Amino acid sequence: MEFSPFDIQQNVALGPLTTLGVGGTGRYFVKAESVEKVRAAVHFAEVHELPLLVIGGASNLVISDLGWPGLVLEIAIDGIRQCSSAAGEIFEVGAGVDWDRFVAESVSGDFGGIECLSGIPGRVGATPVQNVGAYGQEVSETIVSLLVFDRTDNRVRTLSAAECHFAYRKSIFNSDACGRYIILQVDYRLSRERRSNLRYRDLEHYFAGQPTTPTLREIRKAVCEIRAAKGMLIDPGDPESRSVGSFFKNPVLSDVAFARLQGKAQERKLRVPSYPALARQKKISAAWLVENSGFSKGYRRGRVGLSQKHALAIVNRGGATADEVIGLKDEIQHAVEQTWGIQLDPEPVLVGF
Ligand SMILES: Cc1cc2nc3c(=O)[nH]c(=O)nc-3n(C[C@H](O)[C@H](O)[C@H](O)COP(=O)(O)OP(=O)(O)OC[C@H]3O[C@@H](n4cnc5c(N)ncnc54)[C@H](O)[C@@H]3O)c2cc1C
Incomplete structure (x- = not known):
């Protein structure tokens, strides 16, 4: 299957497609409602030597301000x-x-x-x-x-x-x-x-x-x-939901690392929360780490910040750039590492950085 020129859009703004609302443009953009169209899009990318970015609802993406230099393929197969x-x-x-x-x-x-x-x-x-x-x-x-x-x-x-x-x-x-x-x-x-x-x-x-x-x-x-x-339900009227959901995964710790964390918490007269659902998988709450590293809900850093309803959600407070989002991510990761010796891994996919 070949595309008619109308099937492929060019220089499409990607930010508005994402729930976080940041990111530059996609050089080419195709929406595929069928397997045949997926196949044709992949063929187009191969023939033109374009890097391919597959997206769905773009709710777990932080797209760079530079955008995507190749083909963005939105999967829209219904049924x-x-x-x-x-x-x-x-x-x-x-x-x-x-x-x-x-x-x-x-x-x-x-x-x-x-x-x-x-x-x-x-x-x-x-x-x-x-x-x-x-x-x-x-x-x-x-x-x-x-x-x-x-x-x-x-x-x-x-x-x-x-x-x-x-x-x-x-x-x-x-x-x-x-x-x-x-x-x-x-x-x-x-x-x-x-x-x-x-x-x-x-x-x-x-x-x-x-x-x-x-x-x-x-x-x-x-x-x-x-x-x-918690601002974890997308609602166009709720600026606290302009996010990718939780920005960091709950760290999974070995017994030794967990004991070390408990020791550090005791020095600060804190208790590491242990919920059965997390403890079963040896996970600890990333939100607790963030909140006990100097960041509270509602923390602001220019046009980005933490949700007032959830300490793990980085929100775009309006007109933010991807660089600003990444700046806050880096600041949080650094503080958690310095305070607790734990590396927080981002949950969303960082595209084009
Ligand atoms: C308010 C909010 C709350 C959230 N809560 C949760 C939660 O509770 N639990 C949770 O797990 N996640 C949560 N998320 C994250 C997100 O919604 C999920 O990860 C969701 O599954 C992403 O779907 P998407 O279609 O938007 O994927 P996208 O963001 O478009 O893509 C995400 C990744 O999947 C790849 N991808 C997408 N579609 C395909 C495909 N058809 N084939 C191959 N690769 C593909 C993309 O390349 C990318 O790497 C939340 C996000 C928000 C904004």
């Missing part, structure tokens, strides 16, 4: 198909489907497995990339397979969940095989029997005293309300 199999209900979902639309549809059909992931922005195709997770659930628990376009031989293949090597905010797509695959479809196994394990503190508090087991709809409502209170 949700439900298939019954001996192994349960499989939902085959196009990579371009809005993630929260899929969650909403599964919850209203009373299918459990992703209800705690309500309200996360972005598209289905990006969920395996960083193994999207929140409130005790990760997509790796329900993904069974993926349809991908393999850029090494330009073929469409199926990958099993096991081949994705999912871990905390990690998969082959953001590590060993970064840039190799374009995700076209993700297949999830959801179940009417599956009931969420409400082990996350905020959810436990929300439902404390409720005599009946919360329904999927109640859990979705609770998660969305909790997220909104």
